[in-house]
Amino acid sequence: MITITNLIKRFGRTPAVDDVSLSLDQGDAVALWGSNGAGKTTLIRCVLGLLRYRGAIRVGGIDVRRNGKAARMLIGYVPQELGFYDELRVDSAICYFARLKGIANASPAASLQGVGLEGNGGKRVRELSGGMKQRLALAIALLGDPPILVLDEVTASLDALGRHEFVGLLRQLTGSGRTLLFASHRLEEVRSLARRVAVLERGRLLRIDDCACFAPDAQHAAVLHLHLSADERMPAIRALAAGGFSPTLNGTGILVPVASEHKAAPFRILADAQIVVDNFEVDAVEHSSATPAPGGGRRKSSTPPDSEVAQ
Amino acid sequence: MSTAISVGDAFASRRPPSMASNTLCIARRELRDALKSRWFVLYTLAFVVLGLAVSFVSAAGTGGTGFSGFGRTTAGLVNLILLVVPLMALTAGAATIASDRERGMLAYLLSQPVSPVEVLLGKYIGLGASLLAAISLGLGACAVILSWRGGVSSPQTILWLAGLSFVLALGMLSVGIMISSLTRRASAAVGVAIFVWLTLVFVSDLALMAGAVALHLRIDELFALSLLNPLQVFKMWSLHAIDANLDVLGPAGLYAVEEYGRSLHAIFAVGLSAWIVLPLVVASVVLARKSPL
Known part of the structure; x- marks a missing residue:
């Protein structure tokens, strides 16, 4: 479903992602693991076609560089923190992004119910807490039922309870054959959601572990x-x-x-x-x-x- | 590492929305946001109040034709437009992409099935429509006052002014959006936009005068140089469209009418169109090639 081949991304002379190859089958769940600066977010941004890169990325067989728009049709993306139109009402936000995804008959109420935000459609986005905003981002990501979910440290700005609830919600939503690629440096999150763990360091892919066998390096x-x-x-x-x-x-x-x-x-x-x-x-x-x-x-x-x- | 499987038919058959659909969707959002924005309301109010003041004072005076047959009301309105419209359009354009980039909204928008050109055009059309609304409101109010007070400016004059103001606004909006696409912070983008406005409104006139004296510029060179400033082009075009001569501009105006005659409209149109198209092209190249993050 996602094939990354010899991906290289440099910022100036600094390699942010250095010759990474990775492939995800349908239903696969891969965590990108590594410290800050390991290249997790850069890799995700390349998959979304937000950055120019060397190498090849195909999403559902579509070349991201040549046809990024079509590739992104297959992806639901949740960023670390939602920088949103604060004055927009929640249901208007859902309708807006549904139109951008080519979904004519979106039902904000159903989308919100799916992520536990029912009854919040009339609120303005600025009135939502951090955890509720992340749920809204997830509702938007799931519009059109995309086969791939890409998450970039989605719980980083949440407190412990919000994190626990959000990961629980993700577990429910990702167990239905959907492919999941996510960046995290939280072990409990990785163990809850991933099947495999791609360990990155300074832009290089060190190894890919089966999640059941994965343990961070001893000196952590x-x-x-x-x-x-x-x-x-x-x-x-x-x-x-x-x-x-x-x-x-x-x-x-x-x-x-x-x-x-x-x-x-x-x-x-x-x-x-x-x-x-x-x-x-x-x-x-x-x-x-x-x-x-x-x-x-x-x-x-x-x-x-x-x-x-x-x- | 496993091998990727081919995507299922259900997903392969889904097509992304067309460019027109995405562009209009973003334009509608931008228009709604602009009409609710505090800055937009303040600018529009200032334009309406100053326009009314100019109309009222002019109409309360002689109301007749002033120098060279050119109405004092029209002259006042042209000068008001030269100050307010570029400032409004430049700052609106400069704030848009940079502020979206700053709060992560641009990256989020581009992570949807949307291309950078669609985002750019959507924002341009939305903000352009909001500027059209502001100009129509401002000049419409002036037209009402003038007809009530029996001012000399005809509806045709007001329509010309409104049309040319809108073209000027589109040019300045393009420049603002180009600044925004090149700048990471909204505050810096607005700062640069205000600097550009000051340069176009005040500095370039002074530079042209100084250059004419110091470099002994010929009249044709002076006219050619003045075509580089979109505000000068707007001023000359309005005067030419409304009064058919450019006597008020002195020797350069006389030279332009004598040398180019009826083709002046085309020259001015090309001049302002270049200010609309070129900055937009630069902005789209920057946005497509540079990281939106």
Whole structure:
């Protein structure tokens, strides 16, 4: 259903995806696993025809480069976070995207019911929570019953409960012969949804594991998802980078890869910089390349936070 | 790695929507958004109020013909259009693609069965229609006041002005959209658009005058250079269409009428059409070749 052959994508001289070949049969479910910068999102964007690339990608036998529009007819896509027309009503949004997909008689009510959003059709998109927006994106992705679902870290900006519910919903929806390609760095998500795991590192495909046998490399790190107000994110990134970490912006806050035994160190740095952390999650394990730089790894704390609390 | 299987007949038979269907769908959405936008309402209100003020004051005076037979009301309206319409069109165009790119909406839209050219044309048509509405409202209100106060501008004059304003707006919208396609941030795109507006409205006139004096430009060179500025083309075309001569522009206007006569309409039409087509072509190439992300 999806065939990727010798895919190469460079940004300047930096290879984001480096000679990756991957093939998904109908009904297959493949997780793209790897740290930030491994090439997961870039690969997905190439499959959608959003980026120019070298190599070949065929979706349902259609060359994405030559006929991207027809290839995208077969794909339902859910991004990490829905940047949407906020003033649009939910049912209008569904009708709008249905028309773009060539579906004349879309039923917003049925679409919303399918993702547990019944009764929300009259709301404006801005009135929806993050989890509800992701459900709306899923409802739009499922319009026309596409044979392929492509998901790009769809739970990254959700809290633990929202994540759990969304993954449960995805499990219900993807067990019907639909092909699934998704990027994630959450182990529980991968184990719930994937049949196979494609492990990426610095743009290269290291291996493809059967999900039942898949285990991240022994030397792995946790990822802190720190929820911060918008104006504190960049100062926090600068402070943590100065402390030897490699934080990245992500949805409602920042992601900080840390060694499992040093999860408290970033909190100490942020407290010293008088930056308030609204909330945090210890998301999951991530591939070894995400381990923190030595400066961060050497720090120790007497109060290691390992559960979700408000500060 | 497994081998891909061929797609089933049910999926192979599904065809993506036509270019016209997608373009109109996006245009409708863009038009609705524009008509609800605060900026659009403010610009339209300002255009209507200033247009009414110009009409009222002009009609309250002599109301007769001023210099060279050209009505003072029309002169006031031309100058008002030269200031307001390009600013409105440039900023509307500049904000559209860059802001969609900034919030991830452009990538999401292009992940649907939609091509970059369809997105571009849809936005262009939608915003163009909203500008047409604003111009019709503004000049329509002026026409009502003028007929009530017995002003000299004929309906034909107002129609010419409205038509040419719309062509000017389409040209400036193209430039705005080109700026937007080249810029990553909406704020930067609007900043560049305002700079372009200032250049076209004020700086280019001063540069032309300075150039004429410093470089001893011949009259034909001066006329040719003025054709490069779409606002100058609009001004000359309106005056020519309404009054059939360009005396008010001095020697360059006299030269243009004497040298080109009736073909001036075609020259002005080509000049403004180039400002519509070329920036749109650049924007579509940029959008199709560059990452929308």
